[in-house]
Amino acid sequence: MPIRPCYSLPGYKTKYDDVDLITIRENTEGEYSGLEHQVVRGVVESLKIITRQASLRVAEYAFHYAKAHGRERVSAIHKANIMQKTDGLFLKCCREVAEKYPEIVYEEVVIDNCCMMLVKNPSLFDVLVMPNLYGDIISDLCAGLIGGLGLTPSCNIGEEVLLLLRLYMVLLLILLESMLRHLDLHDKADRIQDAVLNTIAEGKYRTGDLGGKATTTDFTKAICDHL
Structure with a gap:
């Protein structure tokens, strides 16, 4: 379902x-x-x-x-x-x-x-x-x-x-978070969720689907920096 x-x-x-x-x-x-x-x-x-x-x-x-x-x-x-x-x-x-x-x-x-x-x-x-x-x-x-x-x-x-x-850039990470929660790995899921939300809130590295001009490489690096 x-x-x-x-x-x-x-x-x-x-x-x-x-x-x-x-x-x-x-x-x-x-x-x-x-x-x-x-x-x-x-x-x-x-x-x-x-x-x-x-x-x-x-x-x-x-x-x-x-x-x-x-x-x-x-x-x-x-x-x-x-x-x-x-x-x-x-x-x-x-x-x-x-x-x-x-x-x-x-x-x-x-x-x-x-x-x-x-x-x-x-x-x-x-x-x-x-x-x-x-x-x-x-x-x-x-x-x-x-x-x-x-x-x-x-x-x-x-x-x-x-x-x-x-499979969008943000979704790929949110889906990973969902998979980890399904496996009861909530601590790891929380880390990914926080990194994604903090990167978006920061506003510096948004890809085109979020109204920004950052590349997926820039966005990924920002996510890693927030982990």
């Missing part, structure tokens, strides 16, 4: 300076199940698949992540007011898992309202968990809050494999 942390970078000015949230997306089913066909000429149909097994799996991971990383709130994003069966099952599974984590605040937010809340006050959110299509869209929206996709690592975590995606 794709995990995308989005947090404001000190010294890199955007519209918001208090973003610190995690999007967790189920990505094996939903509208992206690939089940489409033509009913008759001029009419096509796409099937949305939601299963209890996949919903419980992503909900369990979201709450486990929140607890392990000191997060206080999990928000289930849905459209169950319209898709009562599919998103209704997803929410039912989220509620079932939430009962096992009484220390975590659980809420359900309709995706329409979620989008509005994110652009008005993203600090209202902590961990967001959602079905496939919603996660694809919301995670990109969240990336825009902090400066773009070039600043948001994306990890696709399965039971046996951790896949790290998006």
Whole structure:
């Protein structure tokens, strides 16, 4: 399942300076199940698949992540007011898992309202968990809050494999940090994170994707100097 942390970078000015949230997306089913066909000429149909097994799996991971990383709130994003069966099952599974984590605040937010809340006050959110299509869209929206996709690592975590995606200069280092945290090497991850944030905040060595003119060699040297 794709995990995308989005947090404001000190010294890199955007519209918001208090973003610190995690999007967790189920990505094996939903509208992206690939089940489409033509009913008759001029009419096509796409099937949305939601299963209890996949919903419980992503909900369990979201709450486990929140607890392990000191997060206080999990928000289930849905459209169950319209898709009562599919998103209704997803929410039912989220509620079932939430009962096992009484220390975590659980809420359900309709995706329409979620989008509005994110652009008005993203600090209202902590961990967001959602079905496939919603996660694809919301995670990109969240990336825009902090400066773009070039600043948001994306990890696709399965039971046996951790896949790290998006190779920009900053992301390469943030992804390394994410991998180290996944391996419980938090001290080393903290050193890398601090070096990246301090280099960006310093403002002297920013690459083109951050609005600067520094080369990747300059940026790398600055990172090493801050380690």
